[in-house]
Amino acid sequence: MKRLNDLTRLLTVKKVVPDANPAITSIHMDSREIKQNGLFFCIRGYTVDGHQFAKQAEEKGASAIVAEEEVDVSIPCVVVNDSKRAMAMMASAFYDYPTTRFRLIGITGTNGKTTTSHLVDAIMQQHQKTGLVGTMYTKIGSETKDTKNTTPESLPLQRLFAEMAEKHVETCIMEVSSHALDLGRVRGCDFNTAVFTNLTKDHLDYHKTMEAYKQAKGLLFSQLGNSYEAFAKTAVLNTDDEASADFARMCTAPILTYGIESDSDIQAENVQLTPSGTSFTLVTPWGQRNIKLSLMGRFSVYNALAAAAACLAEGVSLDSIQEGLSTVRGVSGRFEPVDVGQPYAVVVDYAHTPNSLENVLQTIQEMAEGNVYVVVGCGGDRDATKRPEMARIAVKYSDNAVFTSDNPRNEDPDQILQHMVDGVEKEDSFTVISERRQAIRYAISRAKRNDIVLIAGKGHETYQIIGNQVLDFDDRKEAESSIIESSKDQ
Ligand SMILES: CC(=O)N[C@H]1[C@@H](OP(=O)(O)OP(=O)(O)OC[C@H]2O[C@@H](n3ccc(=O)[nH]c3=O)[C@H](O)[C@@H]2O)O[C@H](CO)[C@@H](O)[C@@H]1O[C@H](C)C(=O)N[C@@H](C)C(=O)N[C@H](CCC(=O)O)C(=O)O
Numbered sequence: 001m002k003r004l005n006d007l008t009r010l011l012t013v014k015k016v017v018p019d020a021n022p023a024i025t026s027i028h029m030d031s032r033e034i035k036q037n038g039l040f041f042c043i044r045g046y047t048v049d050g051h052q053f054a055k056q057a058e059e060k061g062a063s064a065i066v067a068e069e070e071v072d073v074s075i076p077c078v079v080v081n082d083s084k085r086a087m088a089m090m091a092s093a094f095y096d097y098p099t100t101r102f103r104l105i106g107i108t109g110t111n112g113k114t115t116t117s118h119l120v121d122a123i124m125q126q127h128q129k130t131g132l133v134g135t136m137y138t139k140i141g142s143e144t145k146d147t148k149n150t151t152p153e154s155l156p157l158q159r160l161f162a163e164m165a166e167k168h169v170e171t172c173i174m175e176v177s178s179h180a181l182d183l184g185r186v187r188g189c190d191f192n193t194a195v196f197t198n199l200t201k202d203h204l205d206y207h208k209t210m211e212a213y214k215q216a217k218g219l220l221f222s223q224l225g226n227s228y229e230a231f232a233k234t235a236v237l238n239t240d241d242e243a244s245a246d247f248a249r250m251c252t253a254p255i256l257t258y259g260i261e262s263d264s265d266i267q268a269e270n271v272q273l274t275p276s277g278t279s280f281t282l283v284t285p286w287g288q289r290n291i292k293l294s295l296m297g298r299f300s301v302y303n304a305l306a307a308a309a310a311c312l313a314e315g316v317s318l319d320s321i322q323e324g325l326s327t328v329r330g331v332s333g334r335f336e337p338v339d340v341g342q343p344y345a346v347v348v349d350y351a352h353t354p355n356s357l358e359n360v361l362q363t364i365q366e367m368a369e370g371n372v373y374v375v376v377g378c379g380g381d382r383d384a385t386k387r388p389e390m391a392r393i394a395v396k397y398s399d400n401a402v403f404t405s406d407n408p409r410n411e412d413p414d415q416i417l418q419h420m421v422d423g424v425e426k427e428d429s430f431t432v433i434s435e436r437r438q439a440i441r442y443a444i445s446r447a448k449r450n451d452i453v454l455i456a457g458k459g460h461e462t463y464q465i466i467g468n469q470v471l472d473f474d475d476r477k478e479a480e481s482s483i484i485e486s487s488k489d490q
């Protein structure tokens with residue numbers, strides 16, 4: 001059984017009032033979930049301040065509180081500078097430092113984290129039990145669970161890691177968002193390999209400037225290799241992205257680079273992009289292999305290189321990498337075809353940043369024999385600066401762009417659409433249809449033989465968030481019924 005002092009050992013604590021060392025049998029960040037002898041962390045959130053629930057926690061049987069100021073309770077209150085970061089360290093201690101009991105790979109970058117993590121998983125799970133933490137779900141072996149955030153808050157994260165350790169996971173692959181790094185969600189995680197995909201515009205609503213966004217991503221690398229086991233750690237960096245040079249400067253761990261254009265440790269040569277996938281020669285200090293991938297586009301080669309480099313850093317053989325990558329048929333909602341036998345192509349993709357939309361549309365342009373239609377929207381309560389840019393890219397690479405809604409959340413959908421329209425010229429070929437179902441119908445009803453319709457932004461999502469309501473909505477199902485309906489009309 002743990003006592004309070006067992007959890008604060010690695011922390012700088014300002015004071016404990018009254019000073020005592022009670023037993024702690026559970027830990028909580030939500031006062032509504034407190035159990036007898038539980039420890040409650042008061043977190044200042046974006047919507048409420050957890051300090052106001054300290055009394056409630058005491059009444060429900062908590063044996064101690066962690067807070068940023070003294071609160072009106074009679075149980076011991078541990079006062080710290082930053083209760084979020086303290087929570088990360090204490091949760092790790094409560095669960096006996098689970099990330100020291102398996103290998104942990106962290107993947108950060110604007111685009112490609114989910115895809116790269118699935119590629120690493122496909123390679124590694126051939127020979128070992130893996131865990132996965134990311135946008136779509138968390139996974140232990142083949143058992144998946146839904147998740148709210150790409151990178152969960154430290155307390156549920158450490159609890160998940162404890163379950164992974166108990167279930168004998170050997171390697172966990174985790175997407176590490178810039179929010180998570182900035183908010184200290186991954187403090188207390190002992191990463192073995194840290195991977196960078198790329199840095200382009202997103203989340204400026206939160207980070208404000210690209211410099212601050214880059215600094216947040218950099219934390220994954222600056223925090224790597226500062227322990228006694230630094231020799232066992234590796235940073236995997238993309239030489240073709242200029243942010244890598246800054247991350248290399250911040251990092252004390254050995255670096256393994258990958259790239260297509262610039263000279264790198266792990267290099268793709270003879271890159272071939274075809275309508276059925278990609279192929280390239282993987283050149284490494286340990287030898288070369290021909291790689292065949294069912295994933296489309298040049299950006300997929302980068303994801304495959306990042307995955308291969310991460311696996312090489314972890315000691316996986318080139319043969320396993322070649323074999324593992326060849327088994328991947330696709331990643332849900334990423335360039336996912338919707339095919340019910342129609343004479344034109346429909347693709348659902350999760351591109352929701354200017355750069356990803358441009359990459360995907362360029363890939364589609366390379367394949368297209370007929371017209372290209374794109375249905376796209378921009379999220380509400382998210383970075384507004386990407387809206388005109390995404391609209392510009394949509395019209396640039398399509399014959400008709402249909403601007404629509406993508407999780408307007410608490411913003412006015414028409415206002416979001418106006419931000420998109422502000423990015424294009426009147427004479428550009430675009431149509432505004434706020435209702436996403438109608439927008440998909442509109443594009444699909446116009447498609448003819450050999451045309452391609454891209455439905456971008458929601459990928460694997462099975463909902464549309466309007467206000468605080470989460471309504472069922474799946475682009476793939478909508479596309480399928482639209483195709484069937486429009487074939488009846490013809
Ligand atoms: C802006 C942000 O990051 N918000 C996160 C934050 O919510 P919050 O600050 O609103 O929390 P709050 O409701 O104010 O509560 C504060 C504290 O009071 C506690 N509380 C609250 C009520 C009560 O009765 N009793 C009580 O104790 C809460 O449990 C909490 O500890 O803490 C929550 C719990 O960890 C997160 O789920 C939530 O993420 C929201 C859903 C979110 O949208 N986050 C986005 C911005 C995000 O983090 N995205 C990244 C990147 C996505 C990507 O690009 O892939 C991600 O990693 O997901």
Ligand SMILES: Nc1ncnc2c1ncn2[C@@H]1O[C@H](COP(=O)(O)OP(=O)(O)OP(=O)(O)O)[C@@H](O)[C@H]1O
Nearest residue numbers: 110111112113114115135299334349350351356360
């Ligand atoms: N390496 C890449 N470079 C640019 N765009 C990419 C890359 N990989 C994927 N994409 C595009 O970005 C979209 C999102 O990919 P993915 O889900 O792998 O990224 P992510 O970083 O996990 O995103 P999120 O931060 O939203 O979780 C894909 O649907 C595709 O359009």
Ligand SMILES: N[C@H](CCC[C@H](N)C(=O)O)C(=O)O
Nearest residue numbers: 352378379382406407457458
């Ligand atoms: N993780 C990203 C996902 C965006 C997906 C898009 N469909 C949207 O809602 O903007 C975010 O929360 O910003």
Ligand SMILES: [Mg+2]
Nearest residue numbers: 113114135175
């Ligand atoms: Mg993701």
